[in-house]
Amino acid sequence: MKENLIIIFGGSGDLTSRKLMPALYSLHEKSSSKFMVLAVGRTGFDNKTFREHLLSLGEYPSGGFLERVFYLQMDPSNGPDYHKLKERLEQFQQKEYLFYLATPPSLYEKIPLFLKEHKLNEGHKIIVEKPFGYDFESGRNMNLVLKESFKERQIYRIDHYLGKETVQNILALRFANTIFEPIWNRNYIDRVEITAVENMGIGSRGGFYDGVGALRDMVQNHLIQLLALVAMEPPVVFGEREFRDEVVKVYNSLKPLQKEEIPSRVVRGQYIEGEKKGVMAGAYR
Numbered sequence: 604m605k606e607n608l609i610i611i612f613g614g615s616g617d618l619t620s621r622k623l624m625p626a627l628y629s630l631h632e633k634s635s636s637k638f639m640v641l642a643v644g645r646t647g648f649d650n651k652t653f654r655e656h657l658l659s660l661g662e663y664p665s666g667g668f669l670e671r672v673f674y675l676q677m678d679p680s681n682g683p684d685y686h687k688l689k690e691r692l693e694q695f696q697q698k699e700y701l702f703y704l705a706t707p708p709s710l711y712e713k714i715p716l717f718l719k720e721h722k723l724n725e726g727h728k729i730i731v732e733k734p735f736g737y738d739f740e741s742g743r744n745m746n747l748v749l750k751e752s753f754k755e756r757q758i759y760r761i762d763h764y765l766g767k768e769t770v771q772n773i774l775a776l777r778f779a780n781t782i783f784e785p786i787w788n789r790n791y792i793d794r795v796e797i798t799a800v801e802n803m804g805i806g807s808r809g810g811f812y813d814g815v816g817a818l819r820d821m822v823q824n825h826l827i828q829l830l831a832l833v834a835m836e837p838p839v840v841f842g843e844r845e846f847r848d849e850v851v852k853v854y855n856s857l858k859p860l861q862k863e864e865i866p867s868r869v870v871r872g873q874y875i876e877g878e879k880k881g882v883m884a885g886a887y888r
């Protein structure tokens with residue numbers, strides 16, 4: 604039986620160490636499925652130092668998982684470096700590849716083409732992490748590049764926010780709860796407020812936030828997804844296509860803000876220096 608090899612581009616980044624690796628560890632402990640992980644990034648780790656880096660950030664009680672985690676230093680934006688990747692992948696014999704793009708969106712249009720150029724796309728899968736582009740046009744172009752390199756059935760677009768237990772419970776709260784289901788409509792609900800309160804800072808993601816910003820990072824994906832779960836009608840069956848169709852109906856019913864409305868209806872800001880939990884904190888800039 605073939606094992607899966609998960610290749611994470613952006614392997615030395617914040618998302619990988621803070622979210623993906625703990626999730627993969629949990630999967631490793633709970634599942635009988637066998638898989639290995641190859642983290643790919645620019646930082647100068649090797650297998651040993653990368654595992655030590657992960658241990659410094661989180662708890663991995665079972666040593667068996669980290670023994671299945673490997674690291675390759677390369678530049679995902681540099682085409683010739685993919686020869687190095689291909690050689691490394693050949694060391695993992697008889698593996699099915701799952702490429703996970705935990706990178707800035709600027710690389711989404713490069714990595715799939717480089718994988719295709721080096722014939723690493725055939726029969727394998729690719730996962731694209733949000734945000735899907737900077738705007739409508741770049742998002743559409745990204746989809747064109749993905750479909751040029753992979754078939755639709757090989758492509759997975761993921762918003763990790765939907766994996767949160769509370770978010771997943773919204774549907775059960777709405778449709779399987781006999782108290783709320785009959786009154787979850789405009790006749791009984793005056794308004795809906797969606798609040799995302801974070802107690803973490805941006806950490807080492809300052810460069811990412813300068814390029815993407817909180818609106819693209821949180822609102823147009825995470826919070827719009829929450830809006831859809833709150834407002835959608837129940838699908839006839841909970842299949843992939845039926846669920847998606849109901850979500851799309853919600854999006855089509857939204858009224859876009861006009862440019863002249865933005866100053867009066869939108870407030871945006873950045874933190875200045877001040878006190879945080881009794882400790883002085885510097886300004887964002």
